[in-house]
Amino acid sequence: MTIAALDTNTxxxxxxGSGGMRGTLSDLFWRRPQLLLLLxxxxxxxxxxxxxxxSLFALLxxxxxxxxxxxxxxxxxxxxxxYGDLFQPANLDxxxxxxTMAAIVTLASAIVAFPIAYYAARYARGxxxxxxxxxxxxxxxxSYLVKIYAWKLILAKEGIxxxxxxxxxxxxxxxxxxxxxxxxxNSLSVSFTGTFIVFVxxxxxxxxxxxxxxxxxxxxxxxxxxxxxGASPGQTFRNxxxxxxxxxxxxxxxFTFSLTLGDYIIPQIIxxxxxxxxxxxxxxxxxxxxxxxxxxxxxxxIVIMGFYLWGAKRMGAFDAL
Amino acid sequence: MTSAVSFRQVSRHFGSVxxxxxxxxxxxxxxxxxMLGPSGSGKTTCLRLIAGFEQPTSGSISIFGERAEGVPPxxxxxxxxxxxxxxxxxxxxxxxxxxxLMVKRVGKAxxxxxxxxxxxxxxxxxxxGRRPGQLSGGQRQxxxxxxxxxxxPKVLLLDEPLGALDLKLRxxxxxxxxxxxxxxxxxxxxxxxxxxxxxxxxxxxxxFNDGKIMQIGTPEDxxxxxxxxxxxxxxxxxxxxxxxFVQRYSGQHRWGSLRPESIRVARATSGEGVAARLxxxxxxxxxxxxxxxxxxxxxxxxxxxxxxxxxDGEAVVLTFNREHxxxxxxxx
Numbered sequence: 001m002t003i004a005a006l007d008t009n010t011x012x013x014x015x016x017g018s019g020g021m022r023g024t025l026s027d028l029f030w031r032r033p034q035l036l037l038l039l040x041x042x043x044x045x046x047x048x049x050x051x052x053x054x055s056l057f058a059l060l061x062x063x064x065x066x067x068x069x070x071x072x073x074x075x076x077x078x079x080x081x082x083y084g085d086l087f088q089p090a091n092l093d094x095x096x097x098x099x100t101m102a103a104i105v106t107l108a109s110a111i112v113a114f115p116i117a118y119y120a121a122r123y124a125r126g127x128x129x130x131x132x133x134x135x136x137x138x139x140x141x142x143s144y145l146v147k148i149y150a151w152k153l154i155l156a157k158e159g160i161x162x163x164x165x166x167x168x169x170x171x172x173x174x175x176x177x178x179x180x181x182x183x184x185x186n187s188l189s190v191s192f193t194g195t196f197i198v199f200v201x202x203x204x205x206x207x208x209x210x211x212x213x214x215x216x217x218x219x220x221x222x223x224x225x226x227x228x229x230g231a232s233p234g235q236t237f238r239n240x241x242x243x244x245x246x247x248x249x250x251x252x253x254x255f256t257f258s259l260t261l262g263d264y265i266i267p268q269i270i271x272x273x274x275x276x277x278x279x280x281x282x283x284x285x286x287x288x289x290x291x292x293x294x295x296x297x298x299x300x301x302i303v304i305m306g307f308y309l310w311g312a313k314r315m316g317a318f319d320a321l
Numbered sequence: 322m323t324s325a326v327s328f329r330q331v332s333r334h335f336g337s338v339x340x341x342x343x344x345x346x347x348x349x350x351x352x353x354x355x356m357l358g359p360s361g362s363g364k365t366t367c368l369r370l371i372a373g374f375e376q377p378t379s380g381s382i383s384i385f386g387e388r389a390e391g392v393p394p395x396x397x398x399x400x401x402x403x404x405x406x407x408x409x410x411x412x413x414x415x416x417x418x419x420x421x422l423m424v425k426r427v428g429k430a431x432x433x434x435x436x437x438x439x440x441x442x443x444x445x446x447x448x449x450g451r452r453p454g455q456l457s458g459g460q461r462q463x464x465x466x467x468x469x470x471x472x473x474p475k476v477l478l479l480d481e482p483l484g485a486l487d488l489k490l491r492x493x494x495x496x497x498x499x500x501x502x503x504x505x506x507x508x509x510x511x512x513x514x515x516x517x518x519x520x521x522x523x524x525x526x527x528x529f530n531d532g533k534i535m536q537i538g539t540p541e542d543x544x545x546x547x548x549x550x551x552x553x554x555x556x557x558x559x560x561x562x563x564x565x566f567v568q569r570y571s572g573q574h575r576w577g578s579l580r581p582e583s584i585r586v587a588r589a590t591s592g593e594g595v596a597a598r599l600x601x602x603x604x605x606x607x608x609x610x611x612x613x614x615x616x617x618x619x620x621x622x623x624x625x626x627x628x629x630x631x632x633d634g635e636a637v638v639l640t641f642n643r644e645h646x647x648x649x650x651x652x653x
Contacts, residue, residue: 219405219407221403221405221407222407222409224372224374224394224401224403224407225401225403225407225408225409226409226420226424227373227374227393227394227395228372228373228374228394228395228399228400228401229395229400229420229421229424229468229469229472230395230421230424230425230472231395231420231424232395232424235424239420239423239424240409243411244410244411
């Protein structure tokens with residue numbers, strides 16, 4: 001019995017090429033996959049290498065020039081004088097303040113993000129998962145400036161937060177907090193606490209998503225196995241979940257840490273009049289016209305991130321990758 | 322004597338699905354017990370109920386006489402060898418095996434010594450420094466076994482422990498598991514869908530279907546004297562014979578079963594018996610499996626290799642000893 005549609009006697013063993021330019025190109029790329037890879041990578045490599053890294057190096061080169069204090073002109077000769085200026089107490093203060101803020105924001109983001117990411121990775125399914133992504137991403141769709149001004153209103157002395165706390169008879173708590181040195185101030189919107197709250201709010205999605213991706217890759221039966229072997233939920237978290245989520249937390253902290261290090265808008269709108277690195281860069285290259293010092297300031301976050309990644313690698317944060 | 326594990330009318334429902342449905346079960350201490358059944362029959366849920374990963378919807382479970390409902394897995398002295406081993410990828414083999422002792426706060430030197438011993442027990446001494454990712458499937462299986470045994474559990478649960486291994490390795494591990502169980506005297510409960518594995522390893526077998534236990538008994542009981550059509554068919558693919566057919570040979574109107582190896586096949590000219598037609602022959606090495614058609618009734622026969630056989634499509638007659646015809650409990 002033969003079935004006409006399945007008769008293999010008349011079909012050729014090798015099919016003819018589809019011909020034309022496309023057919024020839026397809027065959028060529030199949031035979032030389034490296035060629036295709038080269039063609040695909042060339043534009044981004046050119047962009048990244050020449051335009052992006054190149055201009056970054058041009059900026060960094062500026063940091064080895066200096067400014068003539070009398071004429072305000074830039075002296076284009078190699079010197080480390082500008083880096084010396086970086087270590088003046090006022091500038092060191094800026095660096096220390098920014099790094100401390102970045103570290104606290106990162107820690108707080110990790111603590112807030114973990115349960116959300118854990119829920120999304122382990123429990124959310126279907127519709128709830130879509131809702132989770134929407135909830136995390138939605139704030140990223142609206143303008144950064146609008147969100148920050150909205151927070152300024154929320155945190156202001158006449159704002160909704162003060163009103164809410166007054167209704168709950170908890171105003172004394174806010175006043176006690178605001179009377180503390182360093183973190184306090186006239187109102188939340190002009191204190192470091194306010195800056196901190198808004199930083200955590202704005203960068204939180206950048207922590208949640210990598211942590212969720214890391215937790216997603218932890219097989220559920222590892223948690224069961226840990227429990228089966230006698231580990232309490234706390235022990236399972238410390239010995240299994242946290243180490244396996246660590247690459248995600250480190251990835252997220254790279255975002256939150258470096259974004260906080262470089263941001264100059266949030267501390268300008270919400271917080272005290274004391275400068276952060278980003279603001280220092282902004283004012284040095286703008287009003288002060290001191291491009292070399294601005295460039296030297298931009299080197300600071302790069303160096304700090306370098307040390308941060310090196311430390312994270314030494315701690316074994318990337319072992320599970 | 323208290324049972325190692327005892328189920329009283331245990332049910333576990335997931336929504337409208339009755340994964341486990343009013344199961345009664347008693348497993349003796351030191352027994353090698355198999356839960357056999359097709360996928361979705363409730364055997365794995367039963368295992369998870371013993372481990373504590375699932376809680377019964379109703380009924381009661383005791384482990385060595387102690388009530389286990391509401392007791393979390395980490396407070397049960399029961400350990401599991403997972404189907405895909407569930408080794409911790411960020412820990413080396415030694416720390417994987419020592420994990421249970423580590424969370425019980427046993428000192429480092431002591432727990433590493435115990436882990437080393439457990440690794441020797443499963444014939445993997447000196448593998449402690451490797452990562453699970455560097456091991457083969459069979460080695461991972463042994464590490465999972467060592468990781469469970471190092472805790473000296475009262476009951477060891479094995480979820481399809483040999484499912485992911487190739488045939489040769491599986492046969493070796495079957496023997497090893499059995500001798501290990503004899504040496505240690507721990508109650509082993511293992512889940513499998515492979516009837517050969519269940520019959521060759523277990524002291525007793527429970528056959529599951531649709532969340533219920535169809536039959537519990539020794540491998541011989543299950544194989545020779547199946548109680549229902551399902552058991553006869555699932556365990557070793559017996560020929561299930563309809564009541565009308567059985568009545569002709571035994572005088573009783575009941576479902577019957579006949580093992581394929583109990584059927585003799587001869588050419589149609591050679592005398593009386595059940596008239597049938599040979600549909601196809603399957604060469605299996607030591608034996609040859611014949612598919613037969615006796616007037617619409619599909620039968621299988623197993624004959625030793627080398628038997629002279631008629632050609633496919635020829636008429637044959639089938640004979641068997643009356644005492645090999647087993648009558649089942651299932652009502653006609």
